[in-house]
Amino acid sequence: MLDTAFVIGDPDLCIGCRTCELACVLAHTKKQLGTEEIKSVPFLPRLSVVKTEDISVPIQCRQCEDAPCAEACPEKAIVHRGQAIYVLAEKCVGCKNCLMACPIGAVYLTREGEGTCQKTAYKCDLCAEVADGPQCVKKCPTKALSVLLPETIEASIKDKRTNAVRNA
Amino acid sequence: MQYTIEIDQELCTGCHRCTDVCPVGAIGGPEGMPVDINYDKCCFCGQCVQICSAYQEYKSDTSKPRETKMQERGLLASVKEPLFAAHNMGHAQQVWQAINNPDVVTMVQCAPAVRVGLAEDFGMESGELVAGKMITALRKLGFDKVYDTNFTADLTIMEEGSELIKRIQENGTLPMFTSCCPAWVKYVEQEYFDLQANLSTCKSPQQMAGALFKTYGAQVEKVDPKKIVSVSVMPCTAKKFEAARPEMKSSGSQDVDIVLTTRELANLIKYAGIDFKNLEPSQPDSVLGAYTGAGHIFGVTGGVMEAALRTGYELITGKALDDINILDVRYSEGVKRATIQVGDLAIKTVVVAGLANAAPILEEVKNGTADFHFVEVMACPQGCISGGGQPKVLLENERKAVYTSRRDSMYKHDEELPLRKSHDNPEVAKLYKDFLGKPLGHKSHELLHTHYVRRG
């Protein structure tokens, strides 16, 4: 029944180092650390490490099944693609409806490239164009991030139900 | 049938802000649907007219054309302001016809609060006093006689003050209620008719003036009362209802023929192309035009009470007041009680601002716990200055400040006037001497007092 996967951070493991943010930027700009060209790249990660008084954790798109951002988009620029909810930047007019609709603040807008477009929506796309999947998950030094696949969640629900009956 | 106040079903969005300000719960309906007025309850105070912001959109295709609506509402063709859902019927066209009819004699009166509101519809400062310009404008419009409701407000004090003293001295029905607010009077008639004897029998200043225009006025001007068209300009929408009451015919015909609101007068002045801002001030006509500060403050909550006390104090004690400004009865925000020492008498007063606040006081009277002598009730939140016929404040955030400036302007004018006590009004004295005889006398009874009818 579920169609989308998402990345989630565990606040107990997160140390707030922002490696995930860096990994995100490198993955989406296809740049390498230590190169000259990386210096001119704006730092626009698609997940944000949020720190409160006691904890830190990255916040990123949950790829909601009913994606309110997609429903709110007047241009139909947010679509379901693969296991993610995906922004078609070329269709985006920058109206910010998605930003308003998102319950967790996972969408923001930025200028990308030098086209006529000013600022368009961007958000976690599960590294759709990266060969080995979400780089934030790969690079986190404390393994605080993980991908939750739809089938994993469905399986875990069943397990939990079985346990619930056994423990009753 | 046309009522004084109506809600345009095509324009109402069902927001229910009028329901919230209606002091008598007369407006209702399902949420989001156009609301209805229950005319058995409606007192025509016009607070709904003041609050309504549901206007007719430009070239709306979901409602009748603006021109049609303007006609249905009795508006002059020159009116440019938006049409809102809650509105009162207009009568400026009839007035225009009358002032342009050479066969009739037009006599006009303006209520106190009109002169602190009128300027606003001409882009002038809120509360700016334009008493003199207003009189000049009425003359320019072509009224044959420009009298003043402020004059009959003074006269009301003579009658009502005497009535109160009489009730106290002769163990009459107490507490006495003021009777100058027509919305309040209708409310007592329909909700508390058992207490109708508590209402002063005095007519309102509007109706006293109307009765005098077609009797004393006709006599002085040597005109046939049948030829007189009696017009009033009021800050009030309920005054239209009051003037149309069948018993208001002491002169033989309807004492007040046409009632305009302050807004309608502004429209009429614009229609006639009069440059209001630049008019030279002038004075109302004698013999029904002179007024004192006491008559003028009728237009603000506590004003009738203060005016009555100014006169009552001197009539009873024979002494002048130490301070003519009786602050204890001013600035009521709902219910304000005071005890005023008048000689040996401790007069207990209640000033009610806003009709929604009247019921608890009436209950006290009904169940016998009331210890007060005199109750003033004004249906509108700050008295007539905030009346349903006053220029409509566009921004809710500004309403309070606008009403405050109108109120301050009322008291300022009172302080500037050479005479500030109703019994000092020379034309009132002359009226009693030449025509009425004495307060509560036979002729007064005939022309200036009324009775009440059970409603509902």
Add this chain to the structure above:
Amino acid sequence: MEKLSPFVVGDGEKCIGCKACEVACHVSHNVEGITAGNIDTPVFPKLFVTRVEEVTMPVQCHHCEDAPCAQACLEKAIYFEDDKVLIQTEKCKGCKDCLVACPFGAVELVPRFVKGKEVIQENLGKPVLYGNKCDLCYTREKGPICVETCPQQALRLVEPHKEKKEKNKKAVATIIGMFKK
């Protein structure tokens, strides 16, 4: 985080459809004087109270980051000033491209009035129209008058970067819940 253009949004849960925001908008932009008698033209608001079945809500310009209206404008009459999308109405030729481009119907063409009189084009004999839309009351010190006027507090000025940060913070609380053992 780069700042984005602020914009006004309505809350359909709170809005009662009274149109006080529309009246205030028109008054603030066009009317001198405080009472209805000073309005000498039809009311042309820059936001539009719209009812859809049971819900009523004002619709207004989002000051889109990529403003399609501005891009569509033949005369470059629609432009960015700092973070606001504005219309220089004298330049407008009434071409309607902005109306077509706007995803919200937030731009309208309205007749020009001067001193209470509609301006009529000599040859065509029809009124001069120009584009009209929310300008965030940029000349007004206290900001958008609609927000201030709404009796239900159903309108607010959104500052996107703050909005995002606040939502992120709230999200943290839910994540803690998810990982509670």
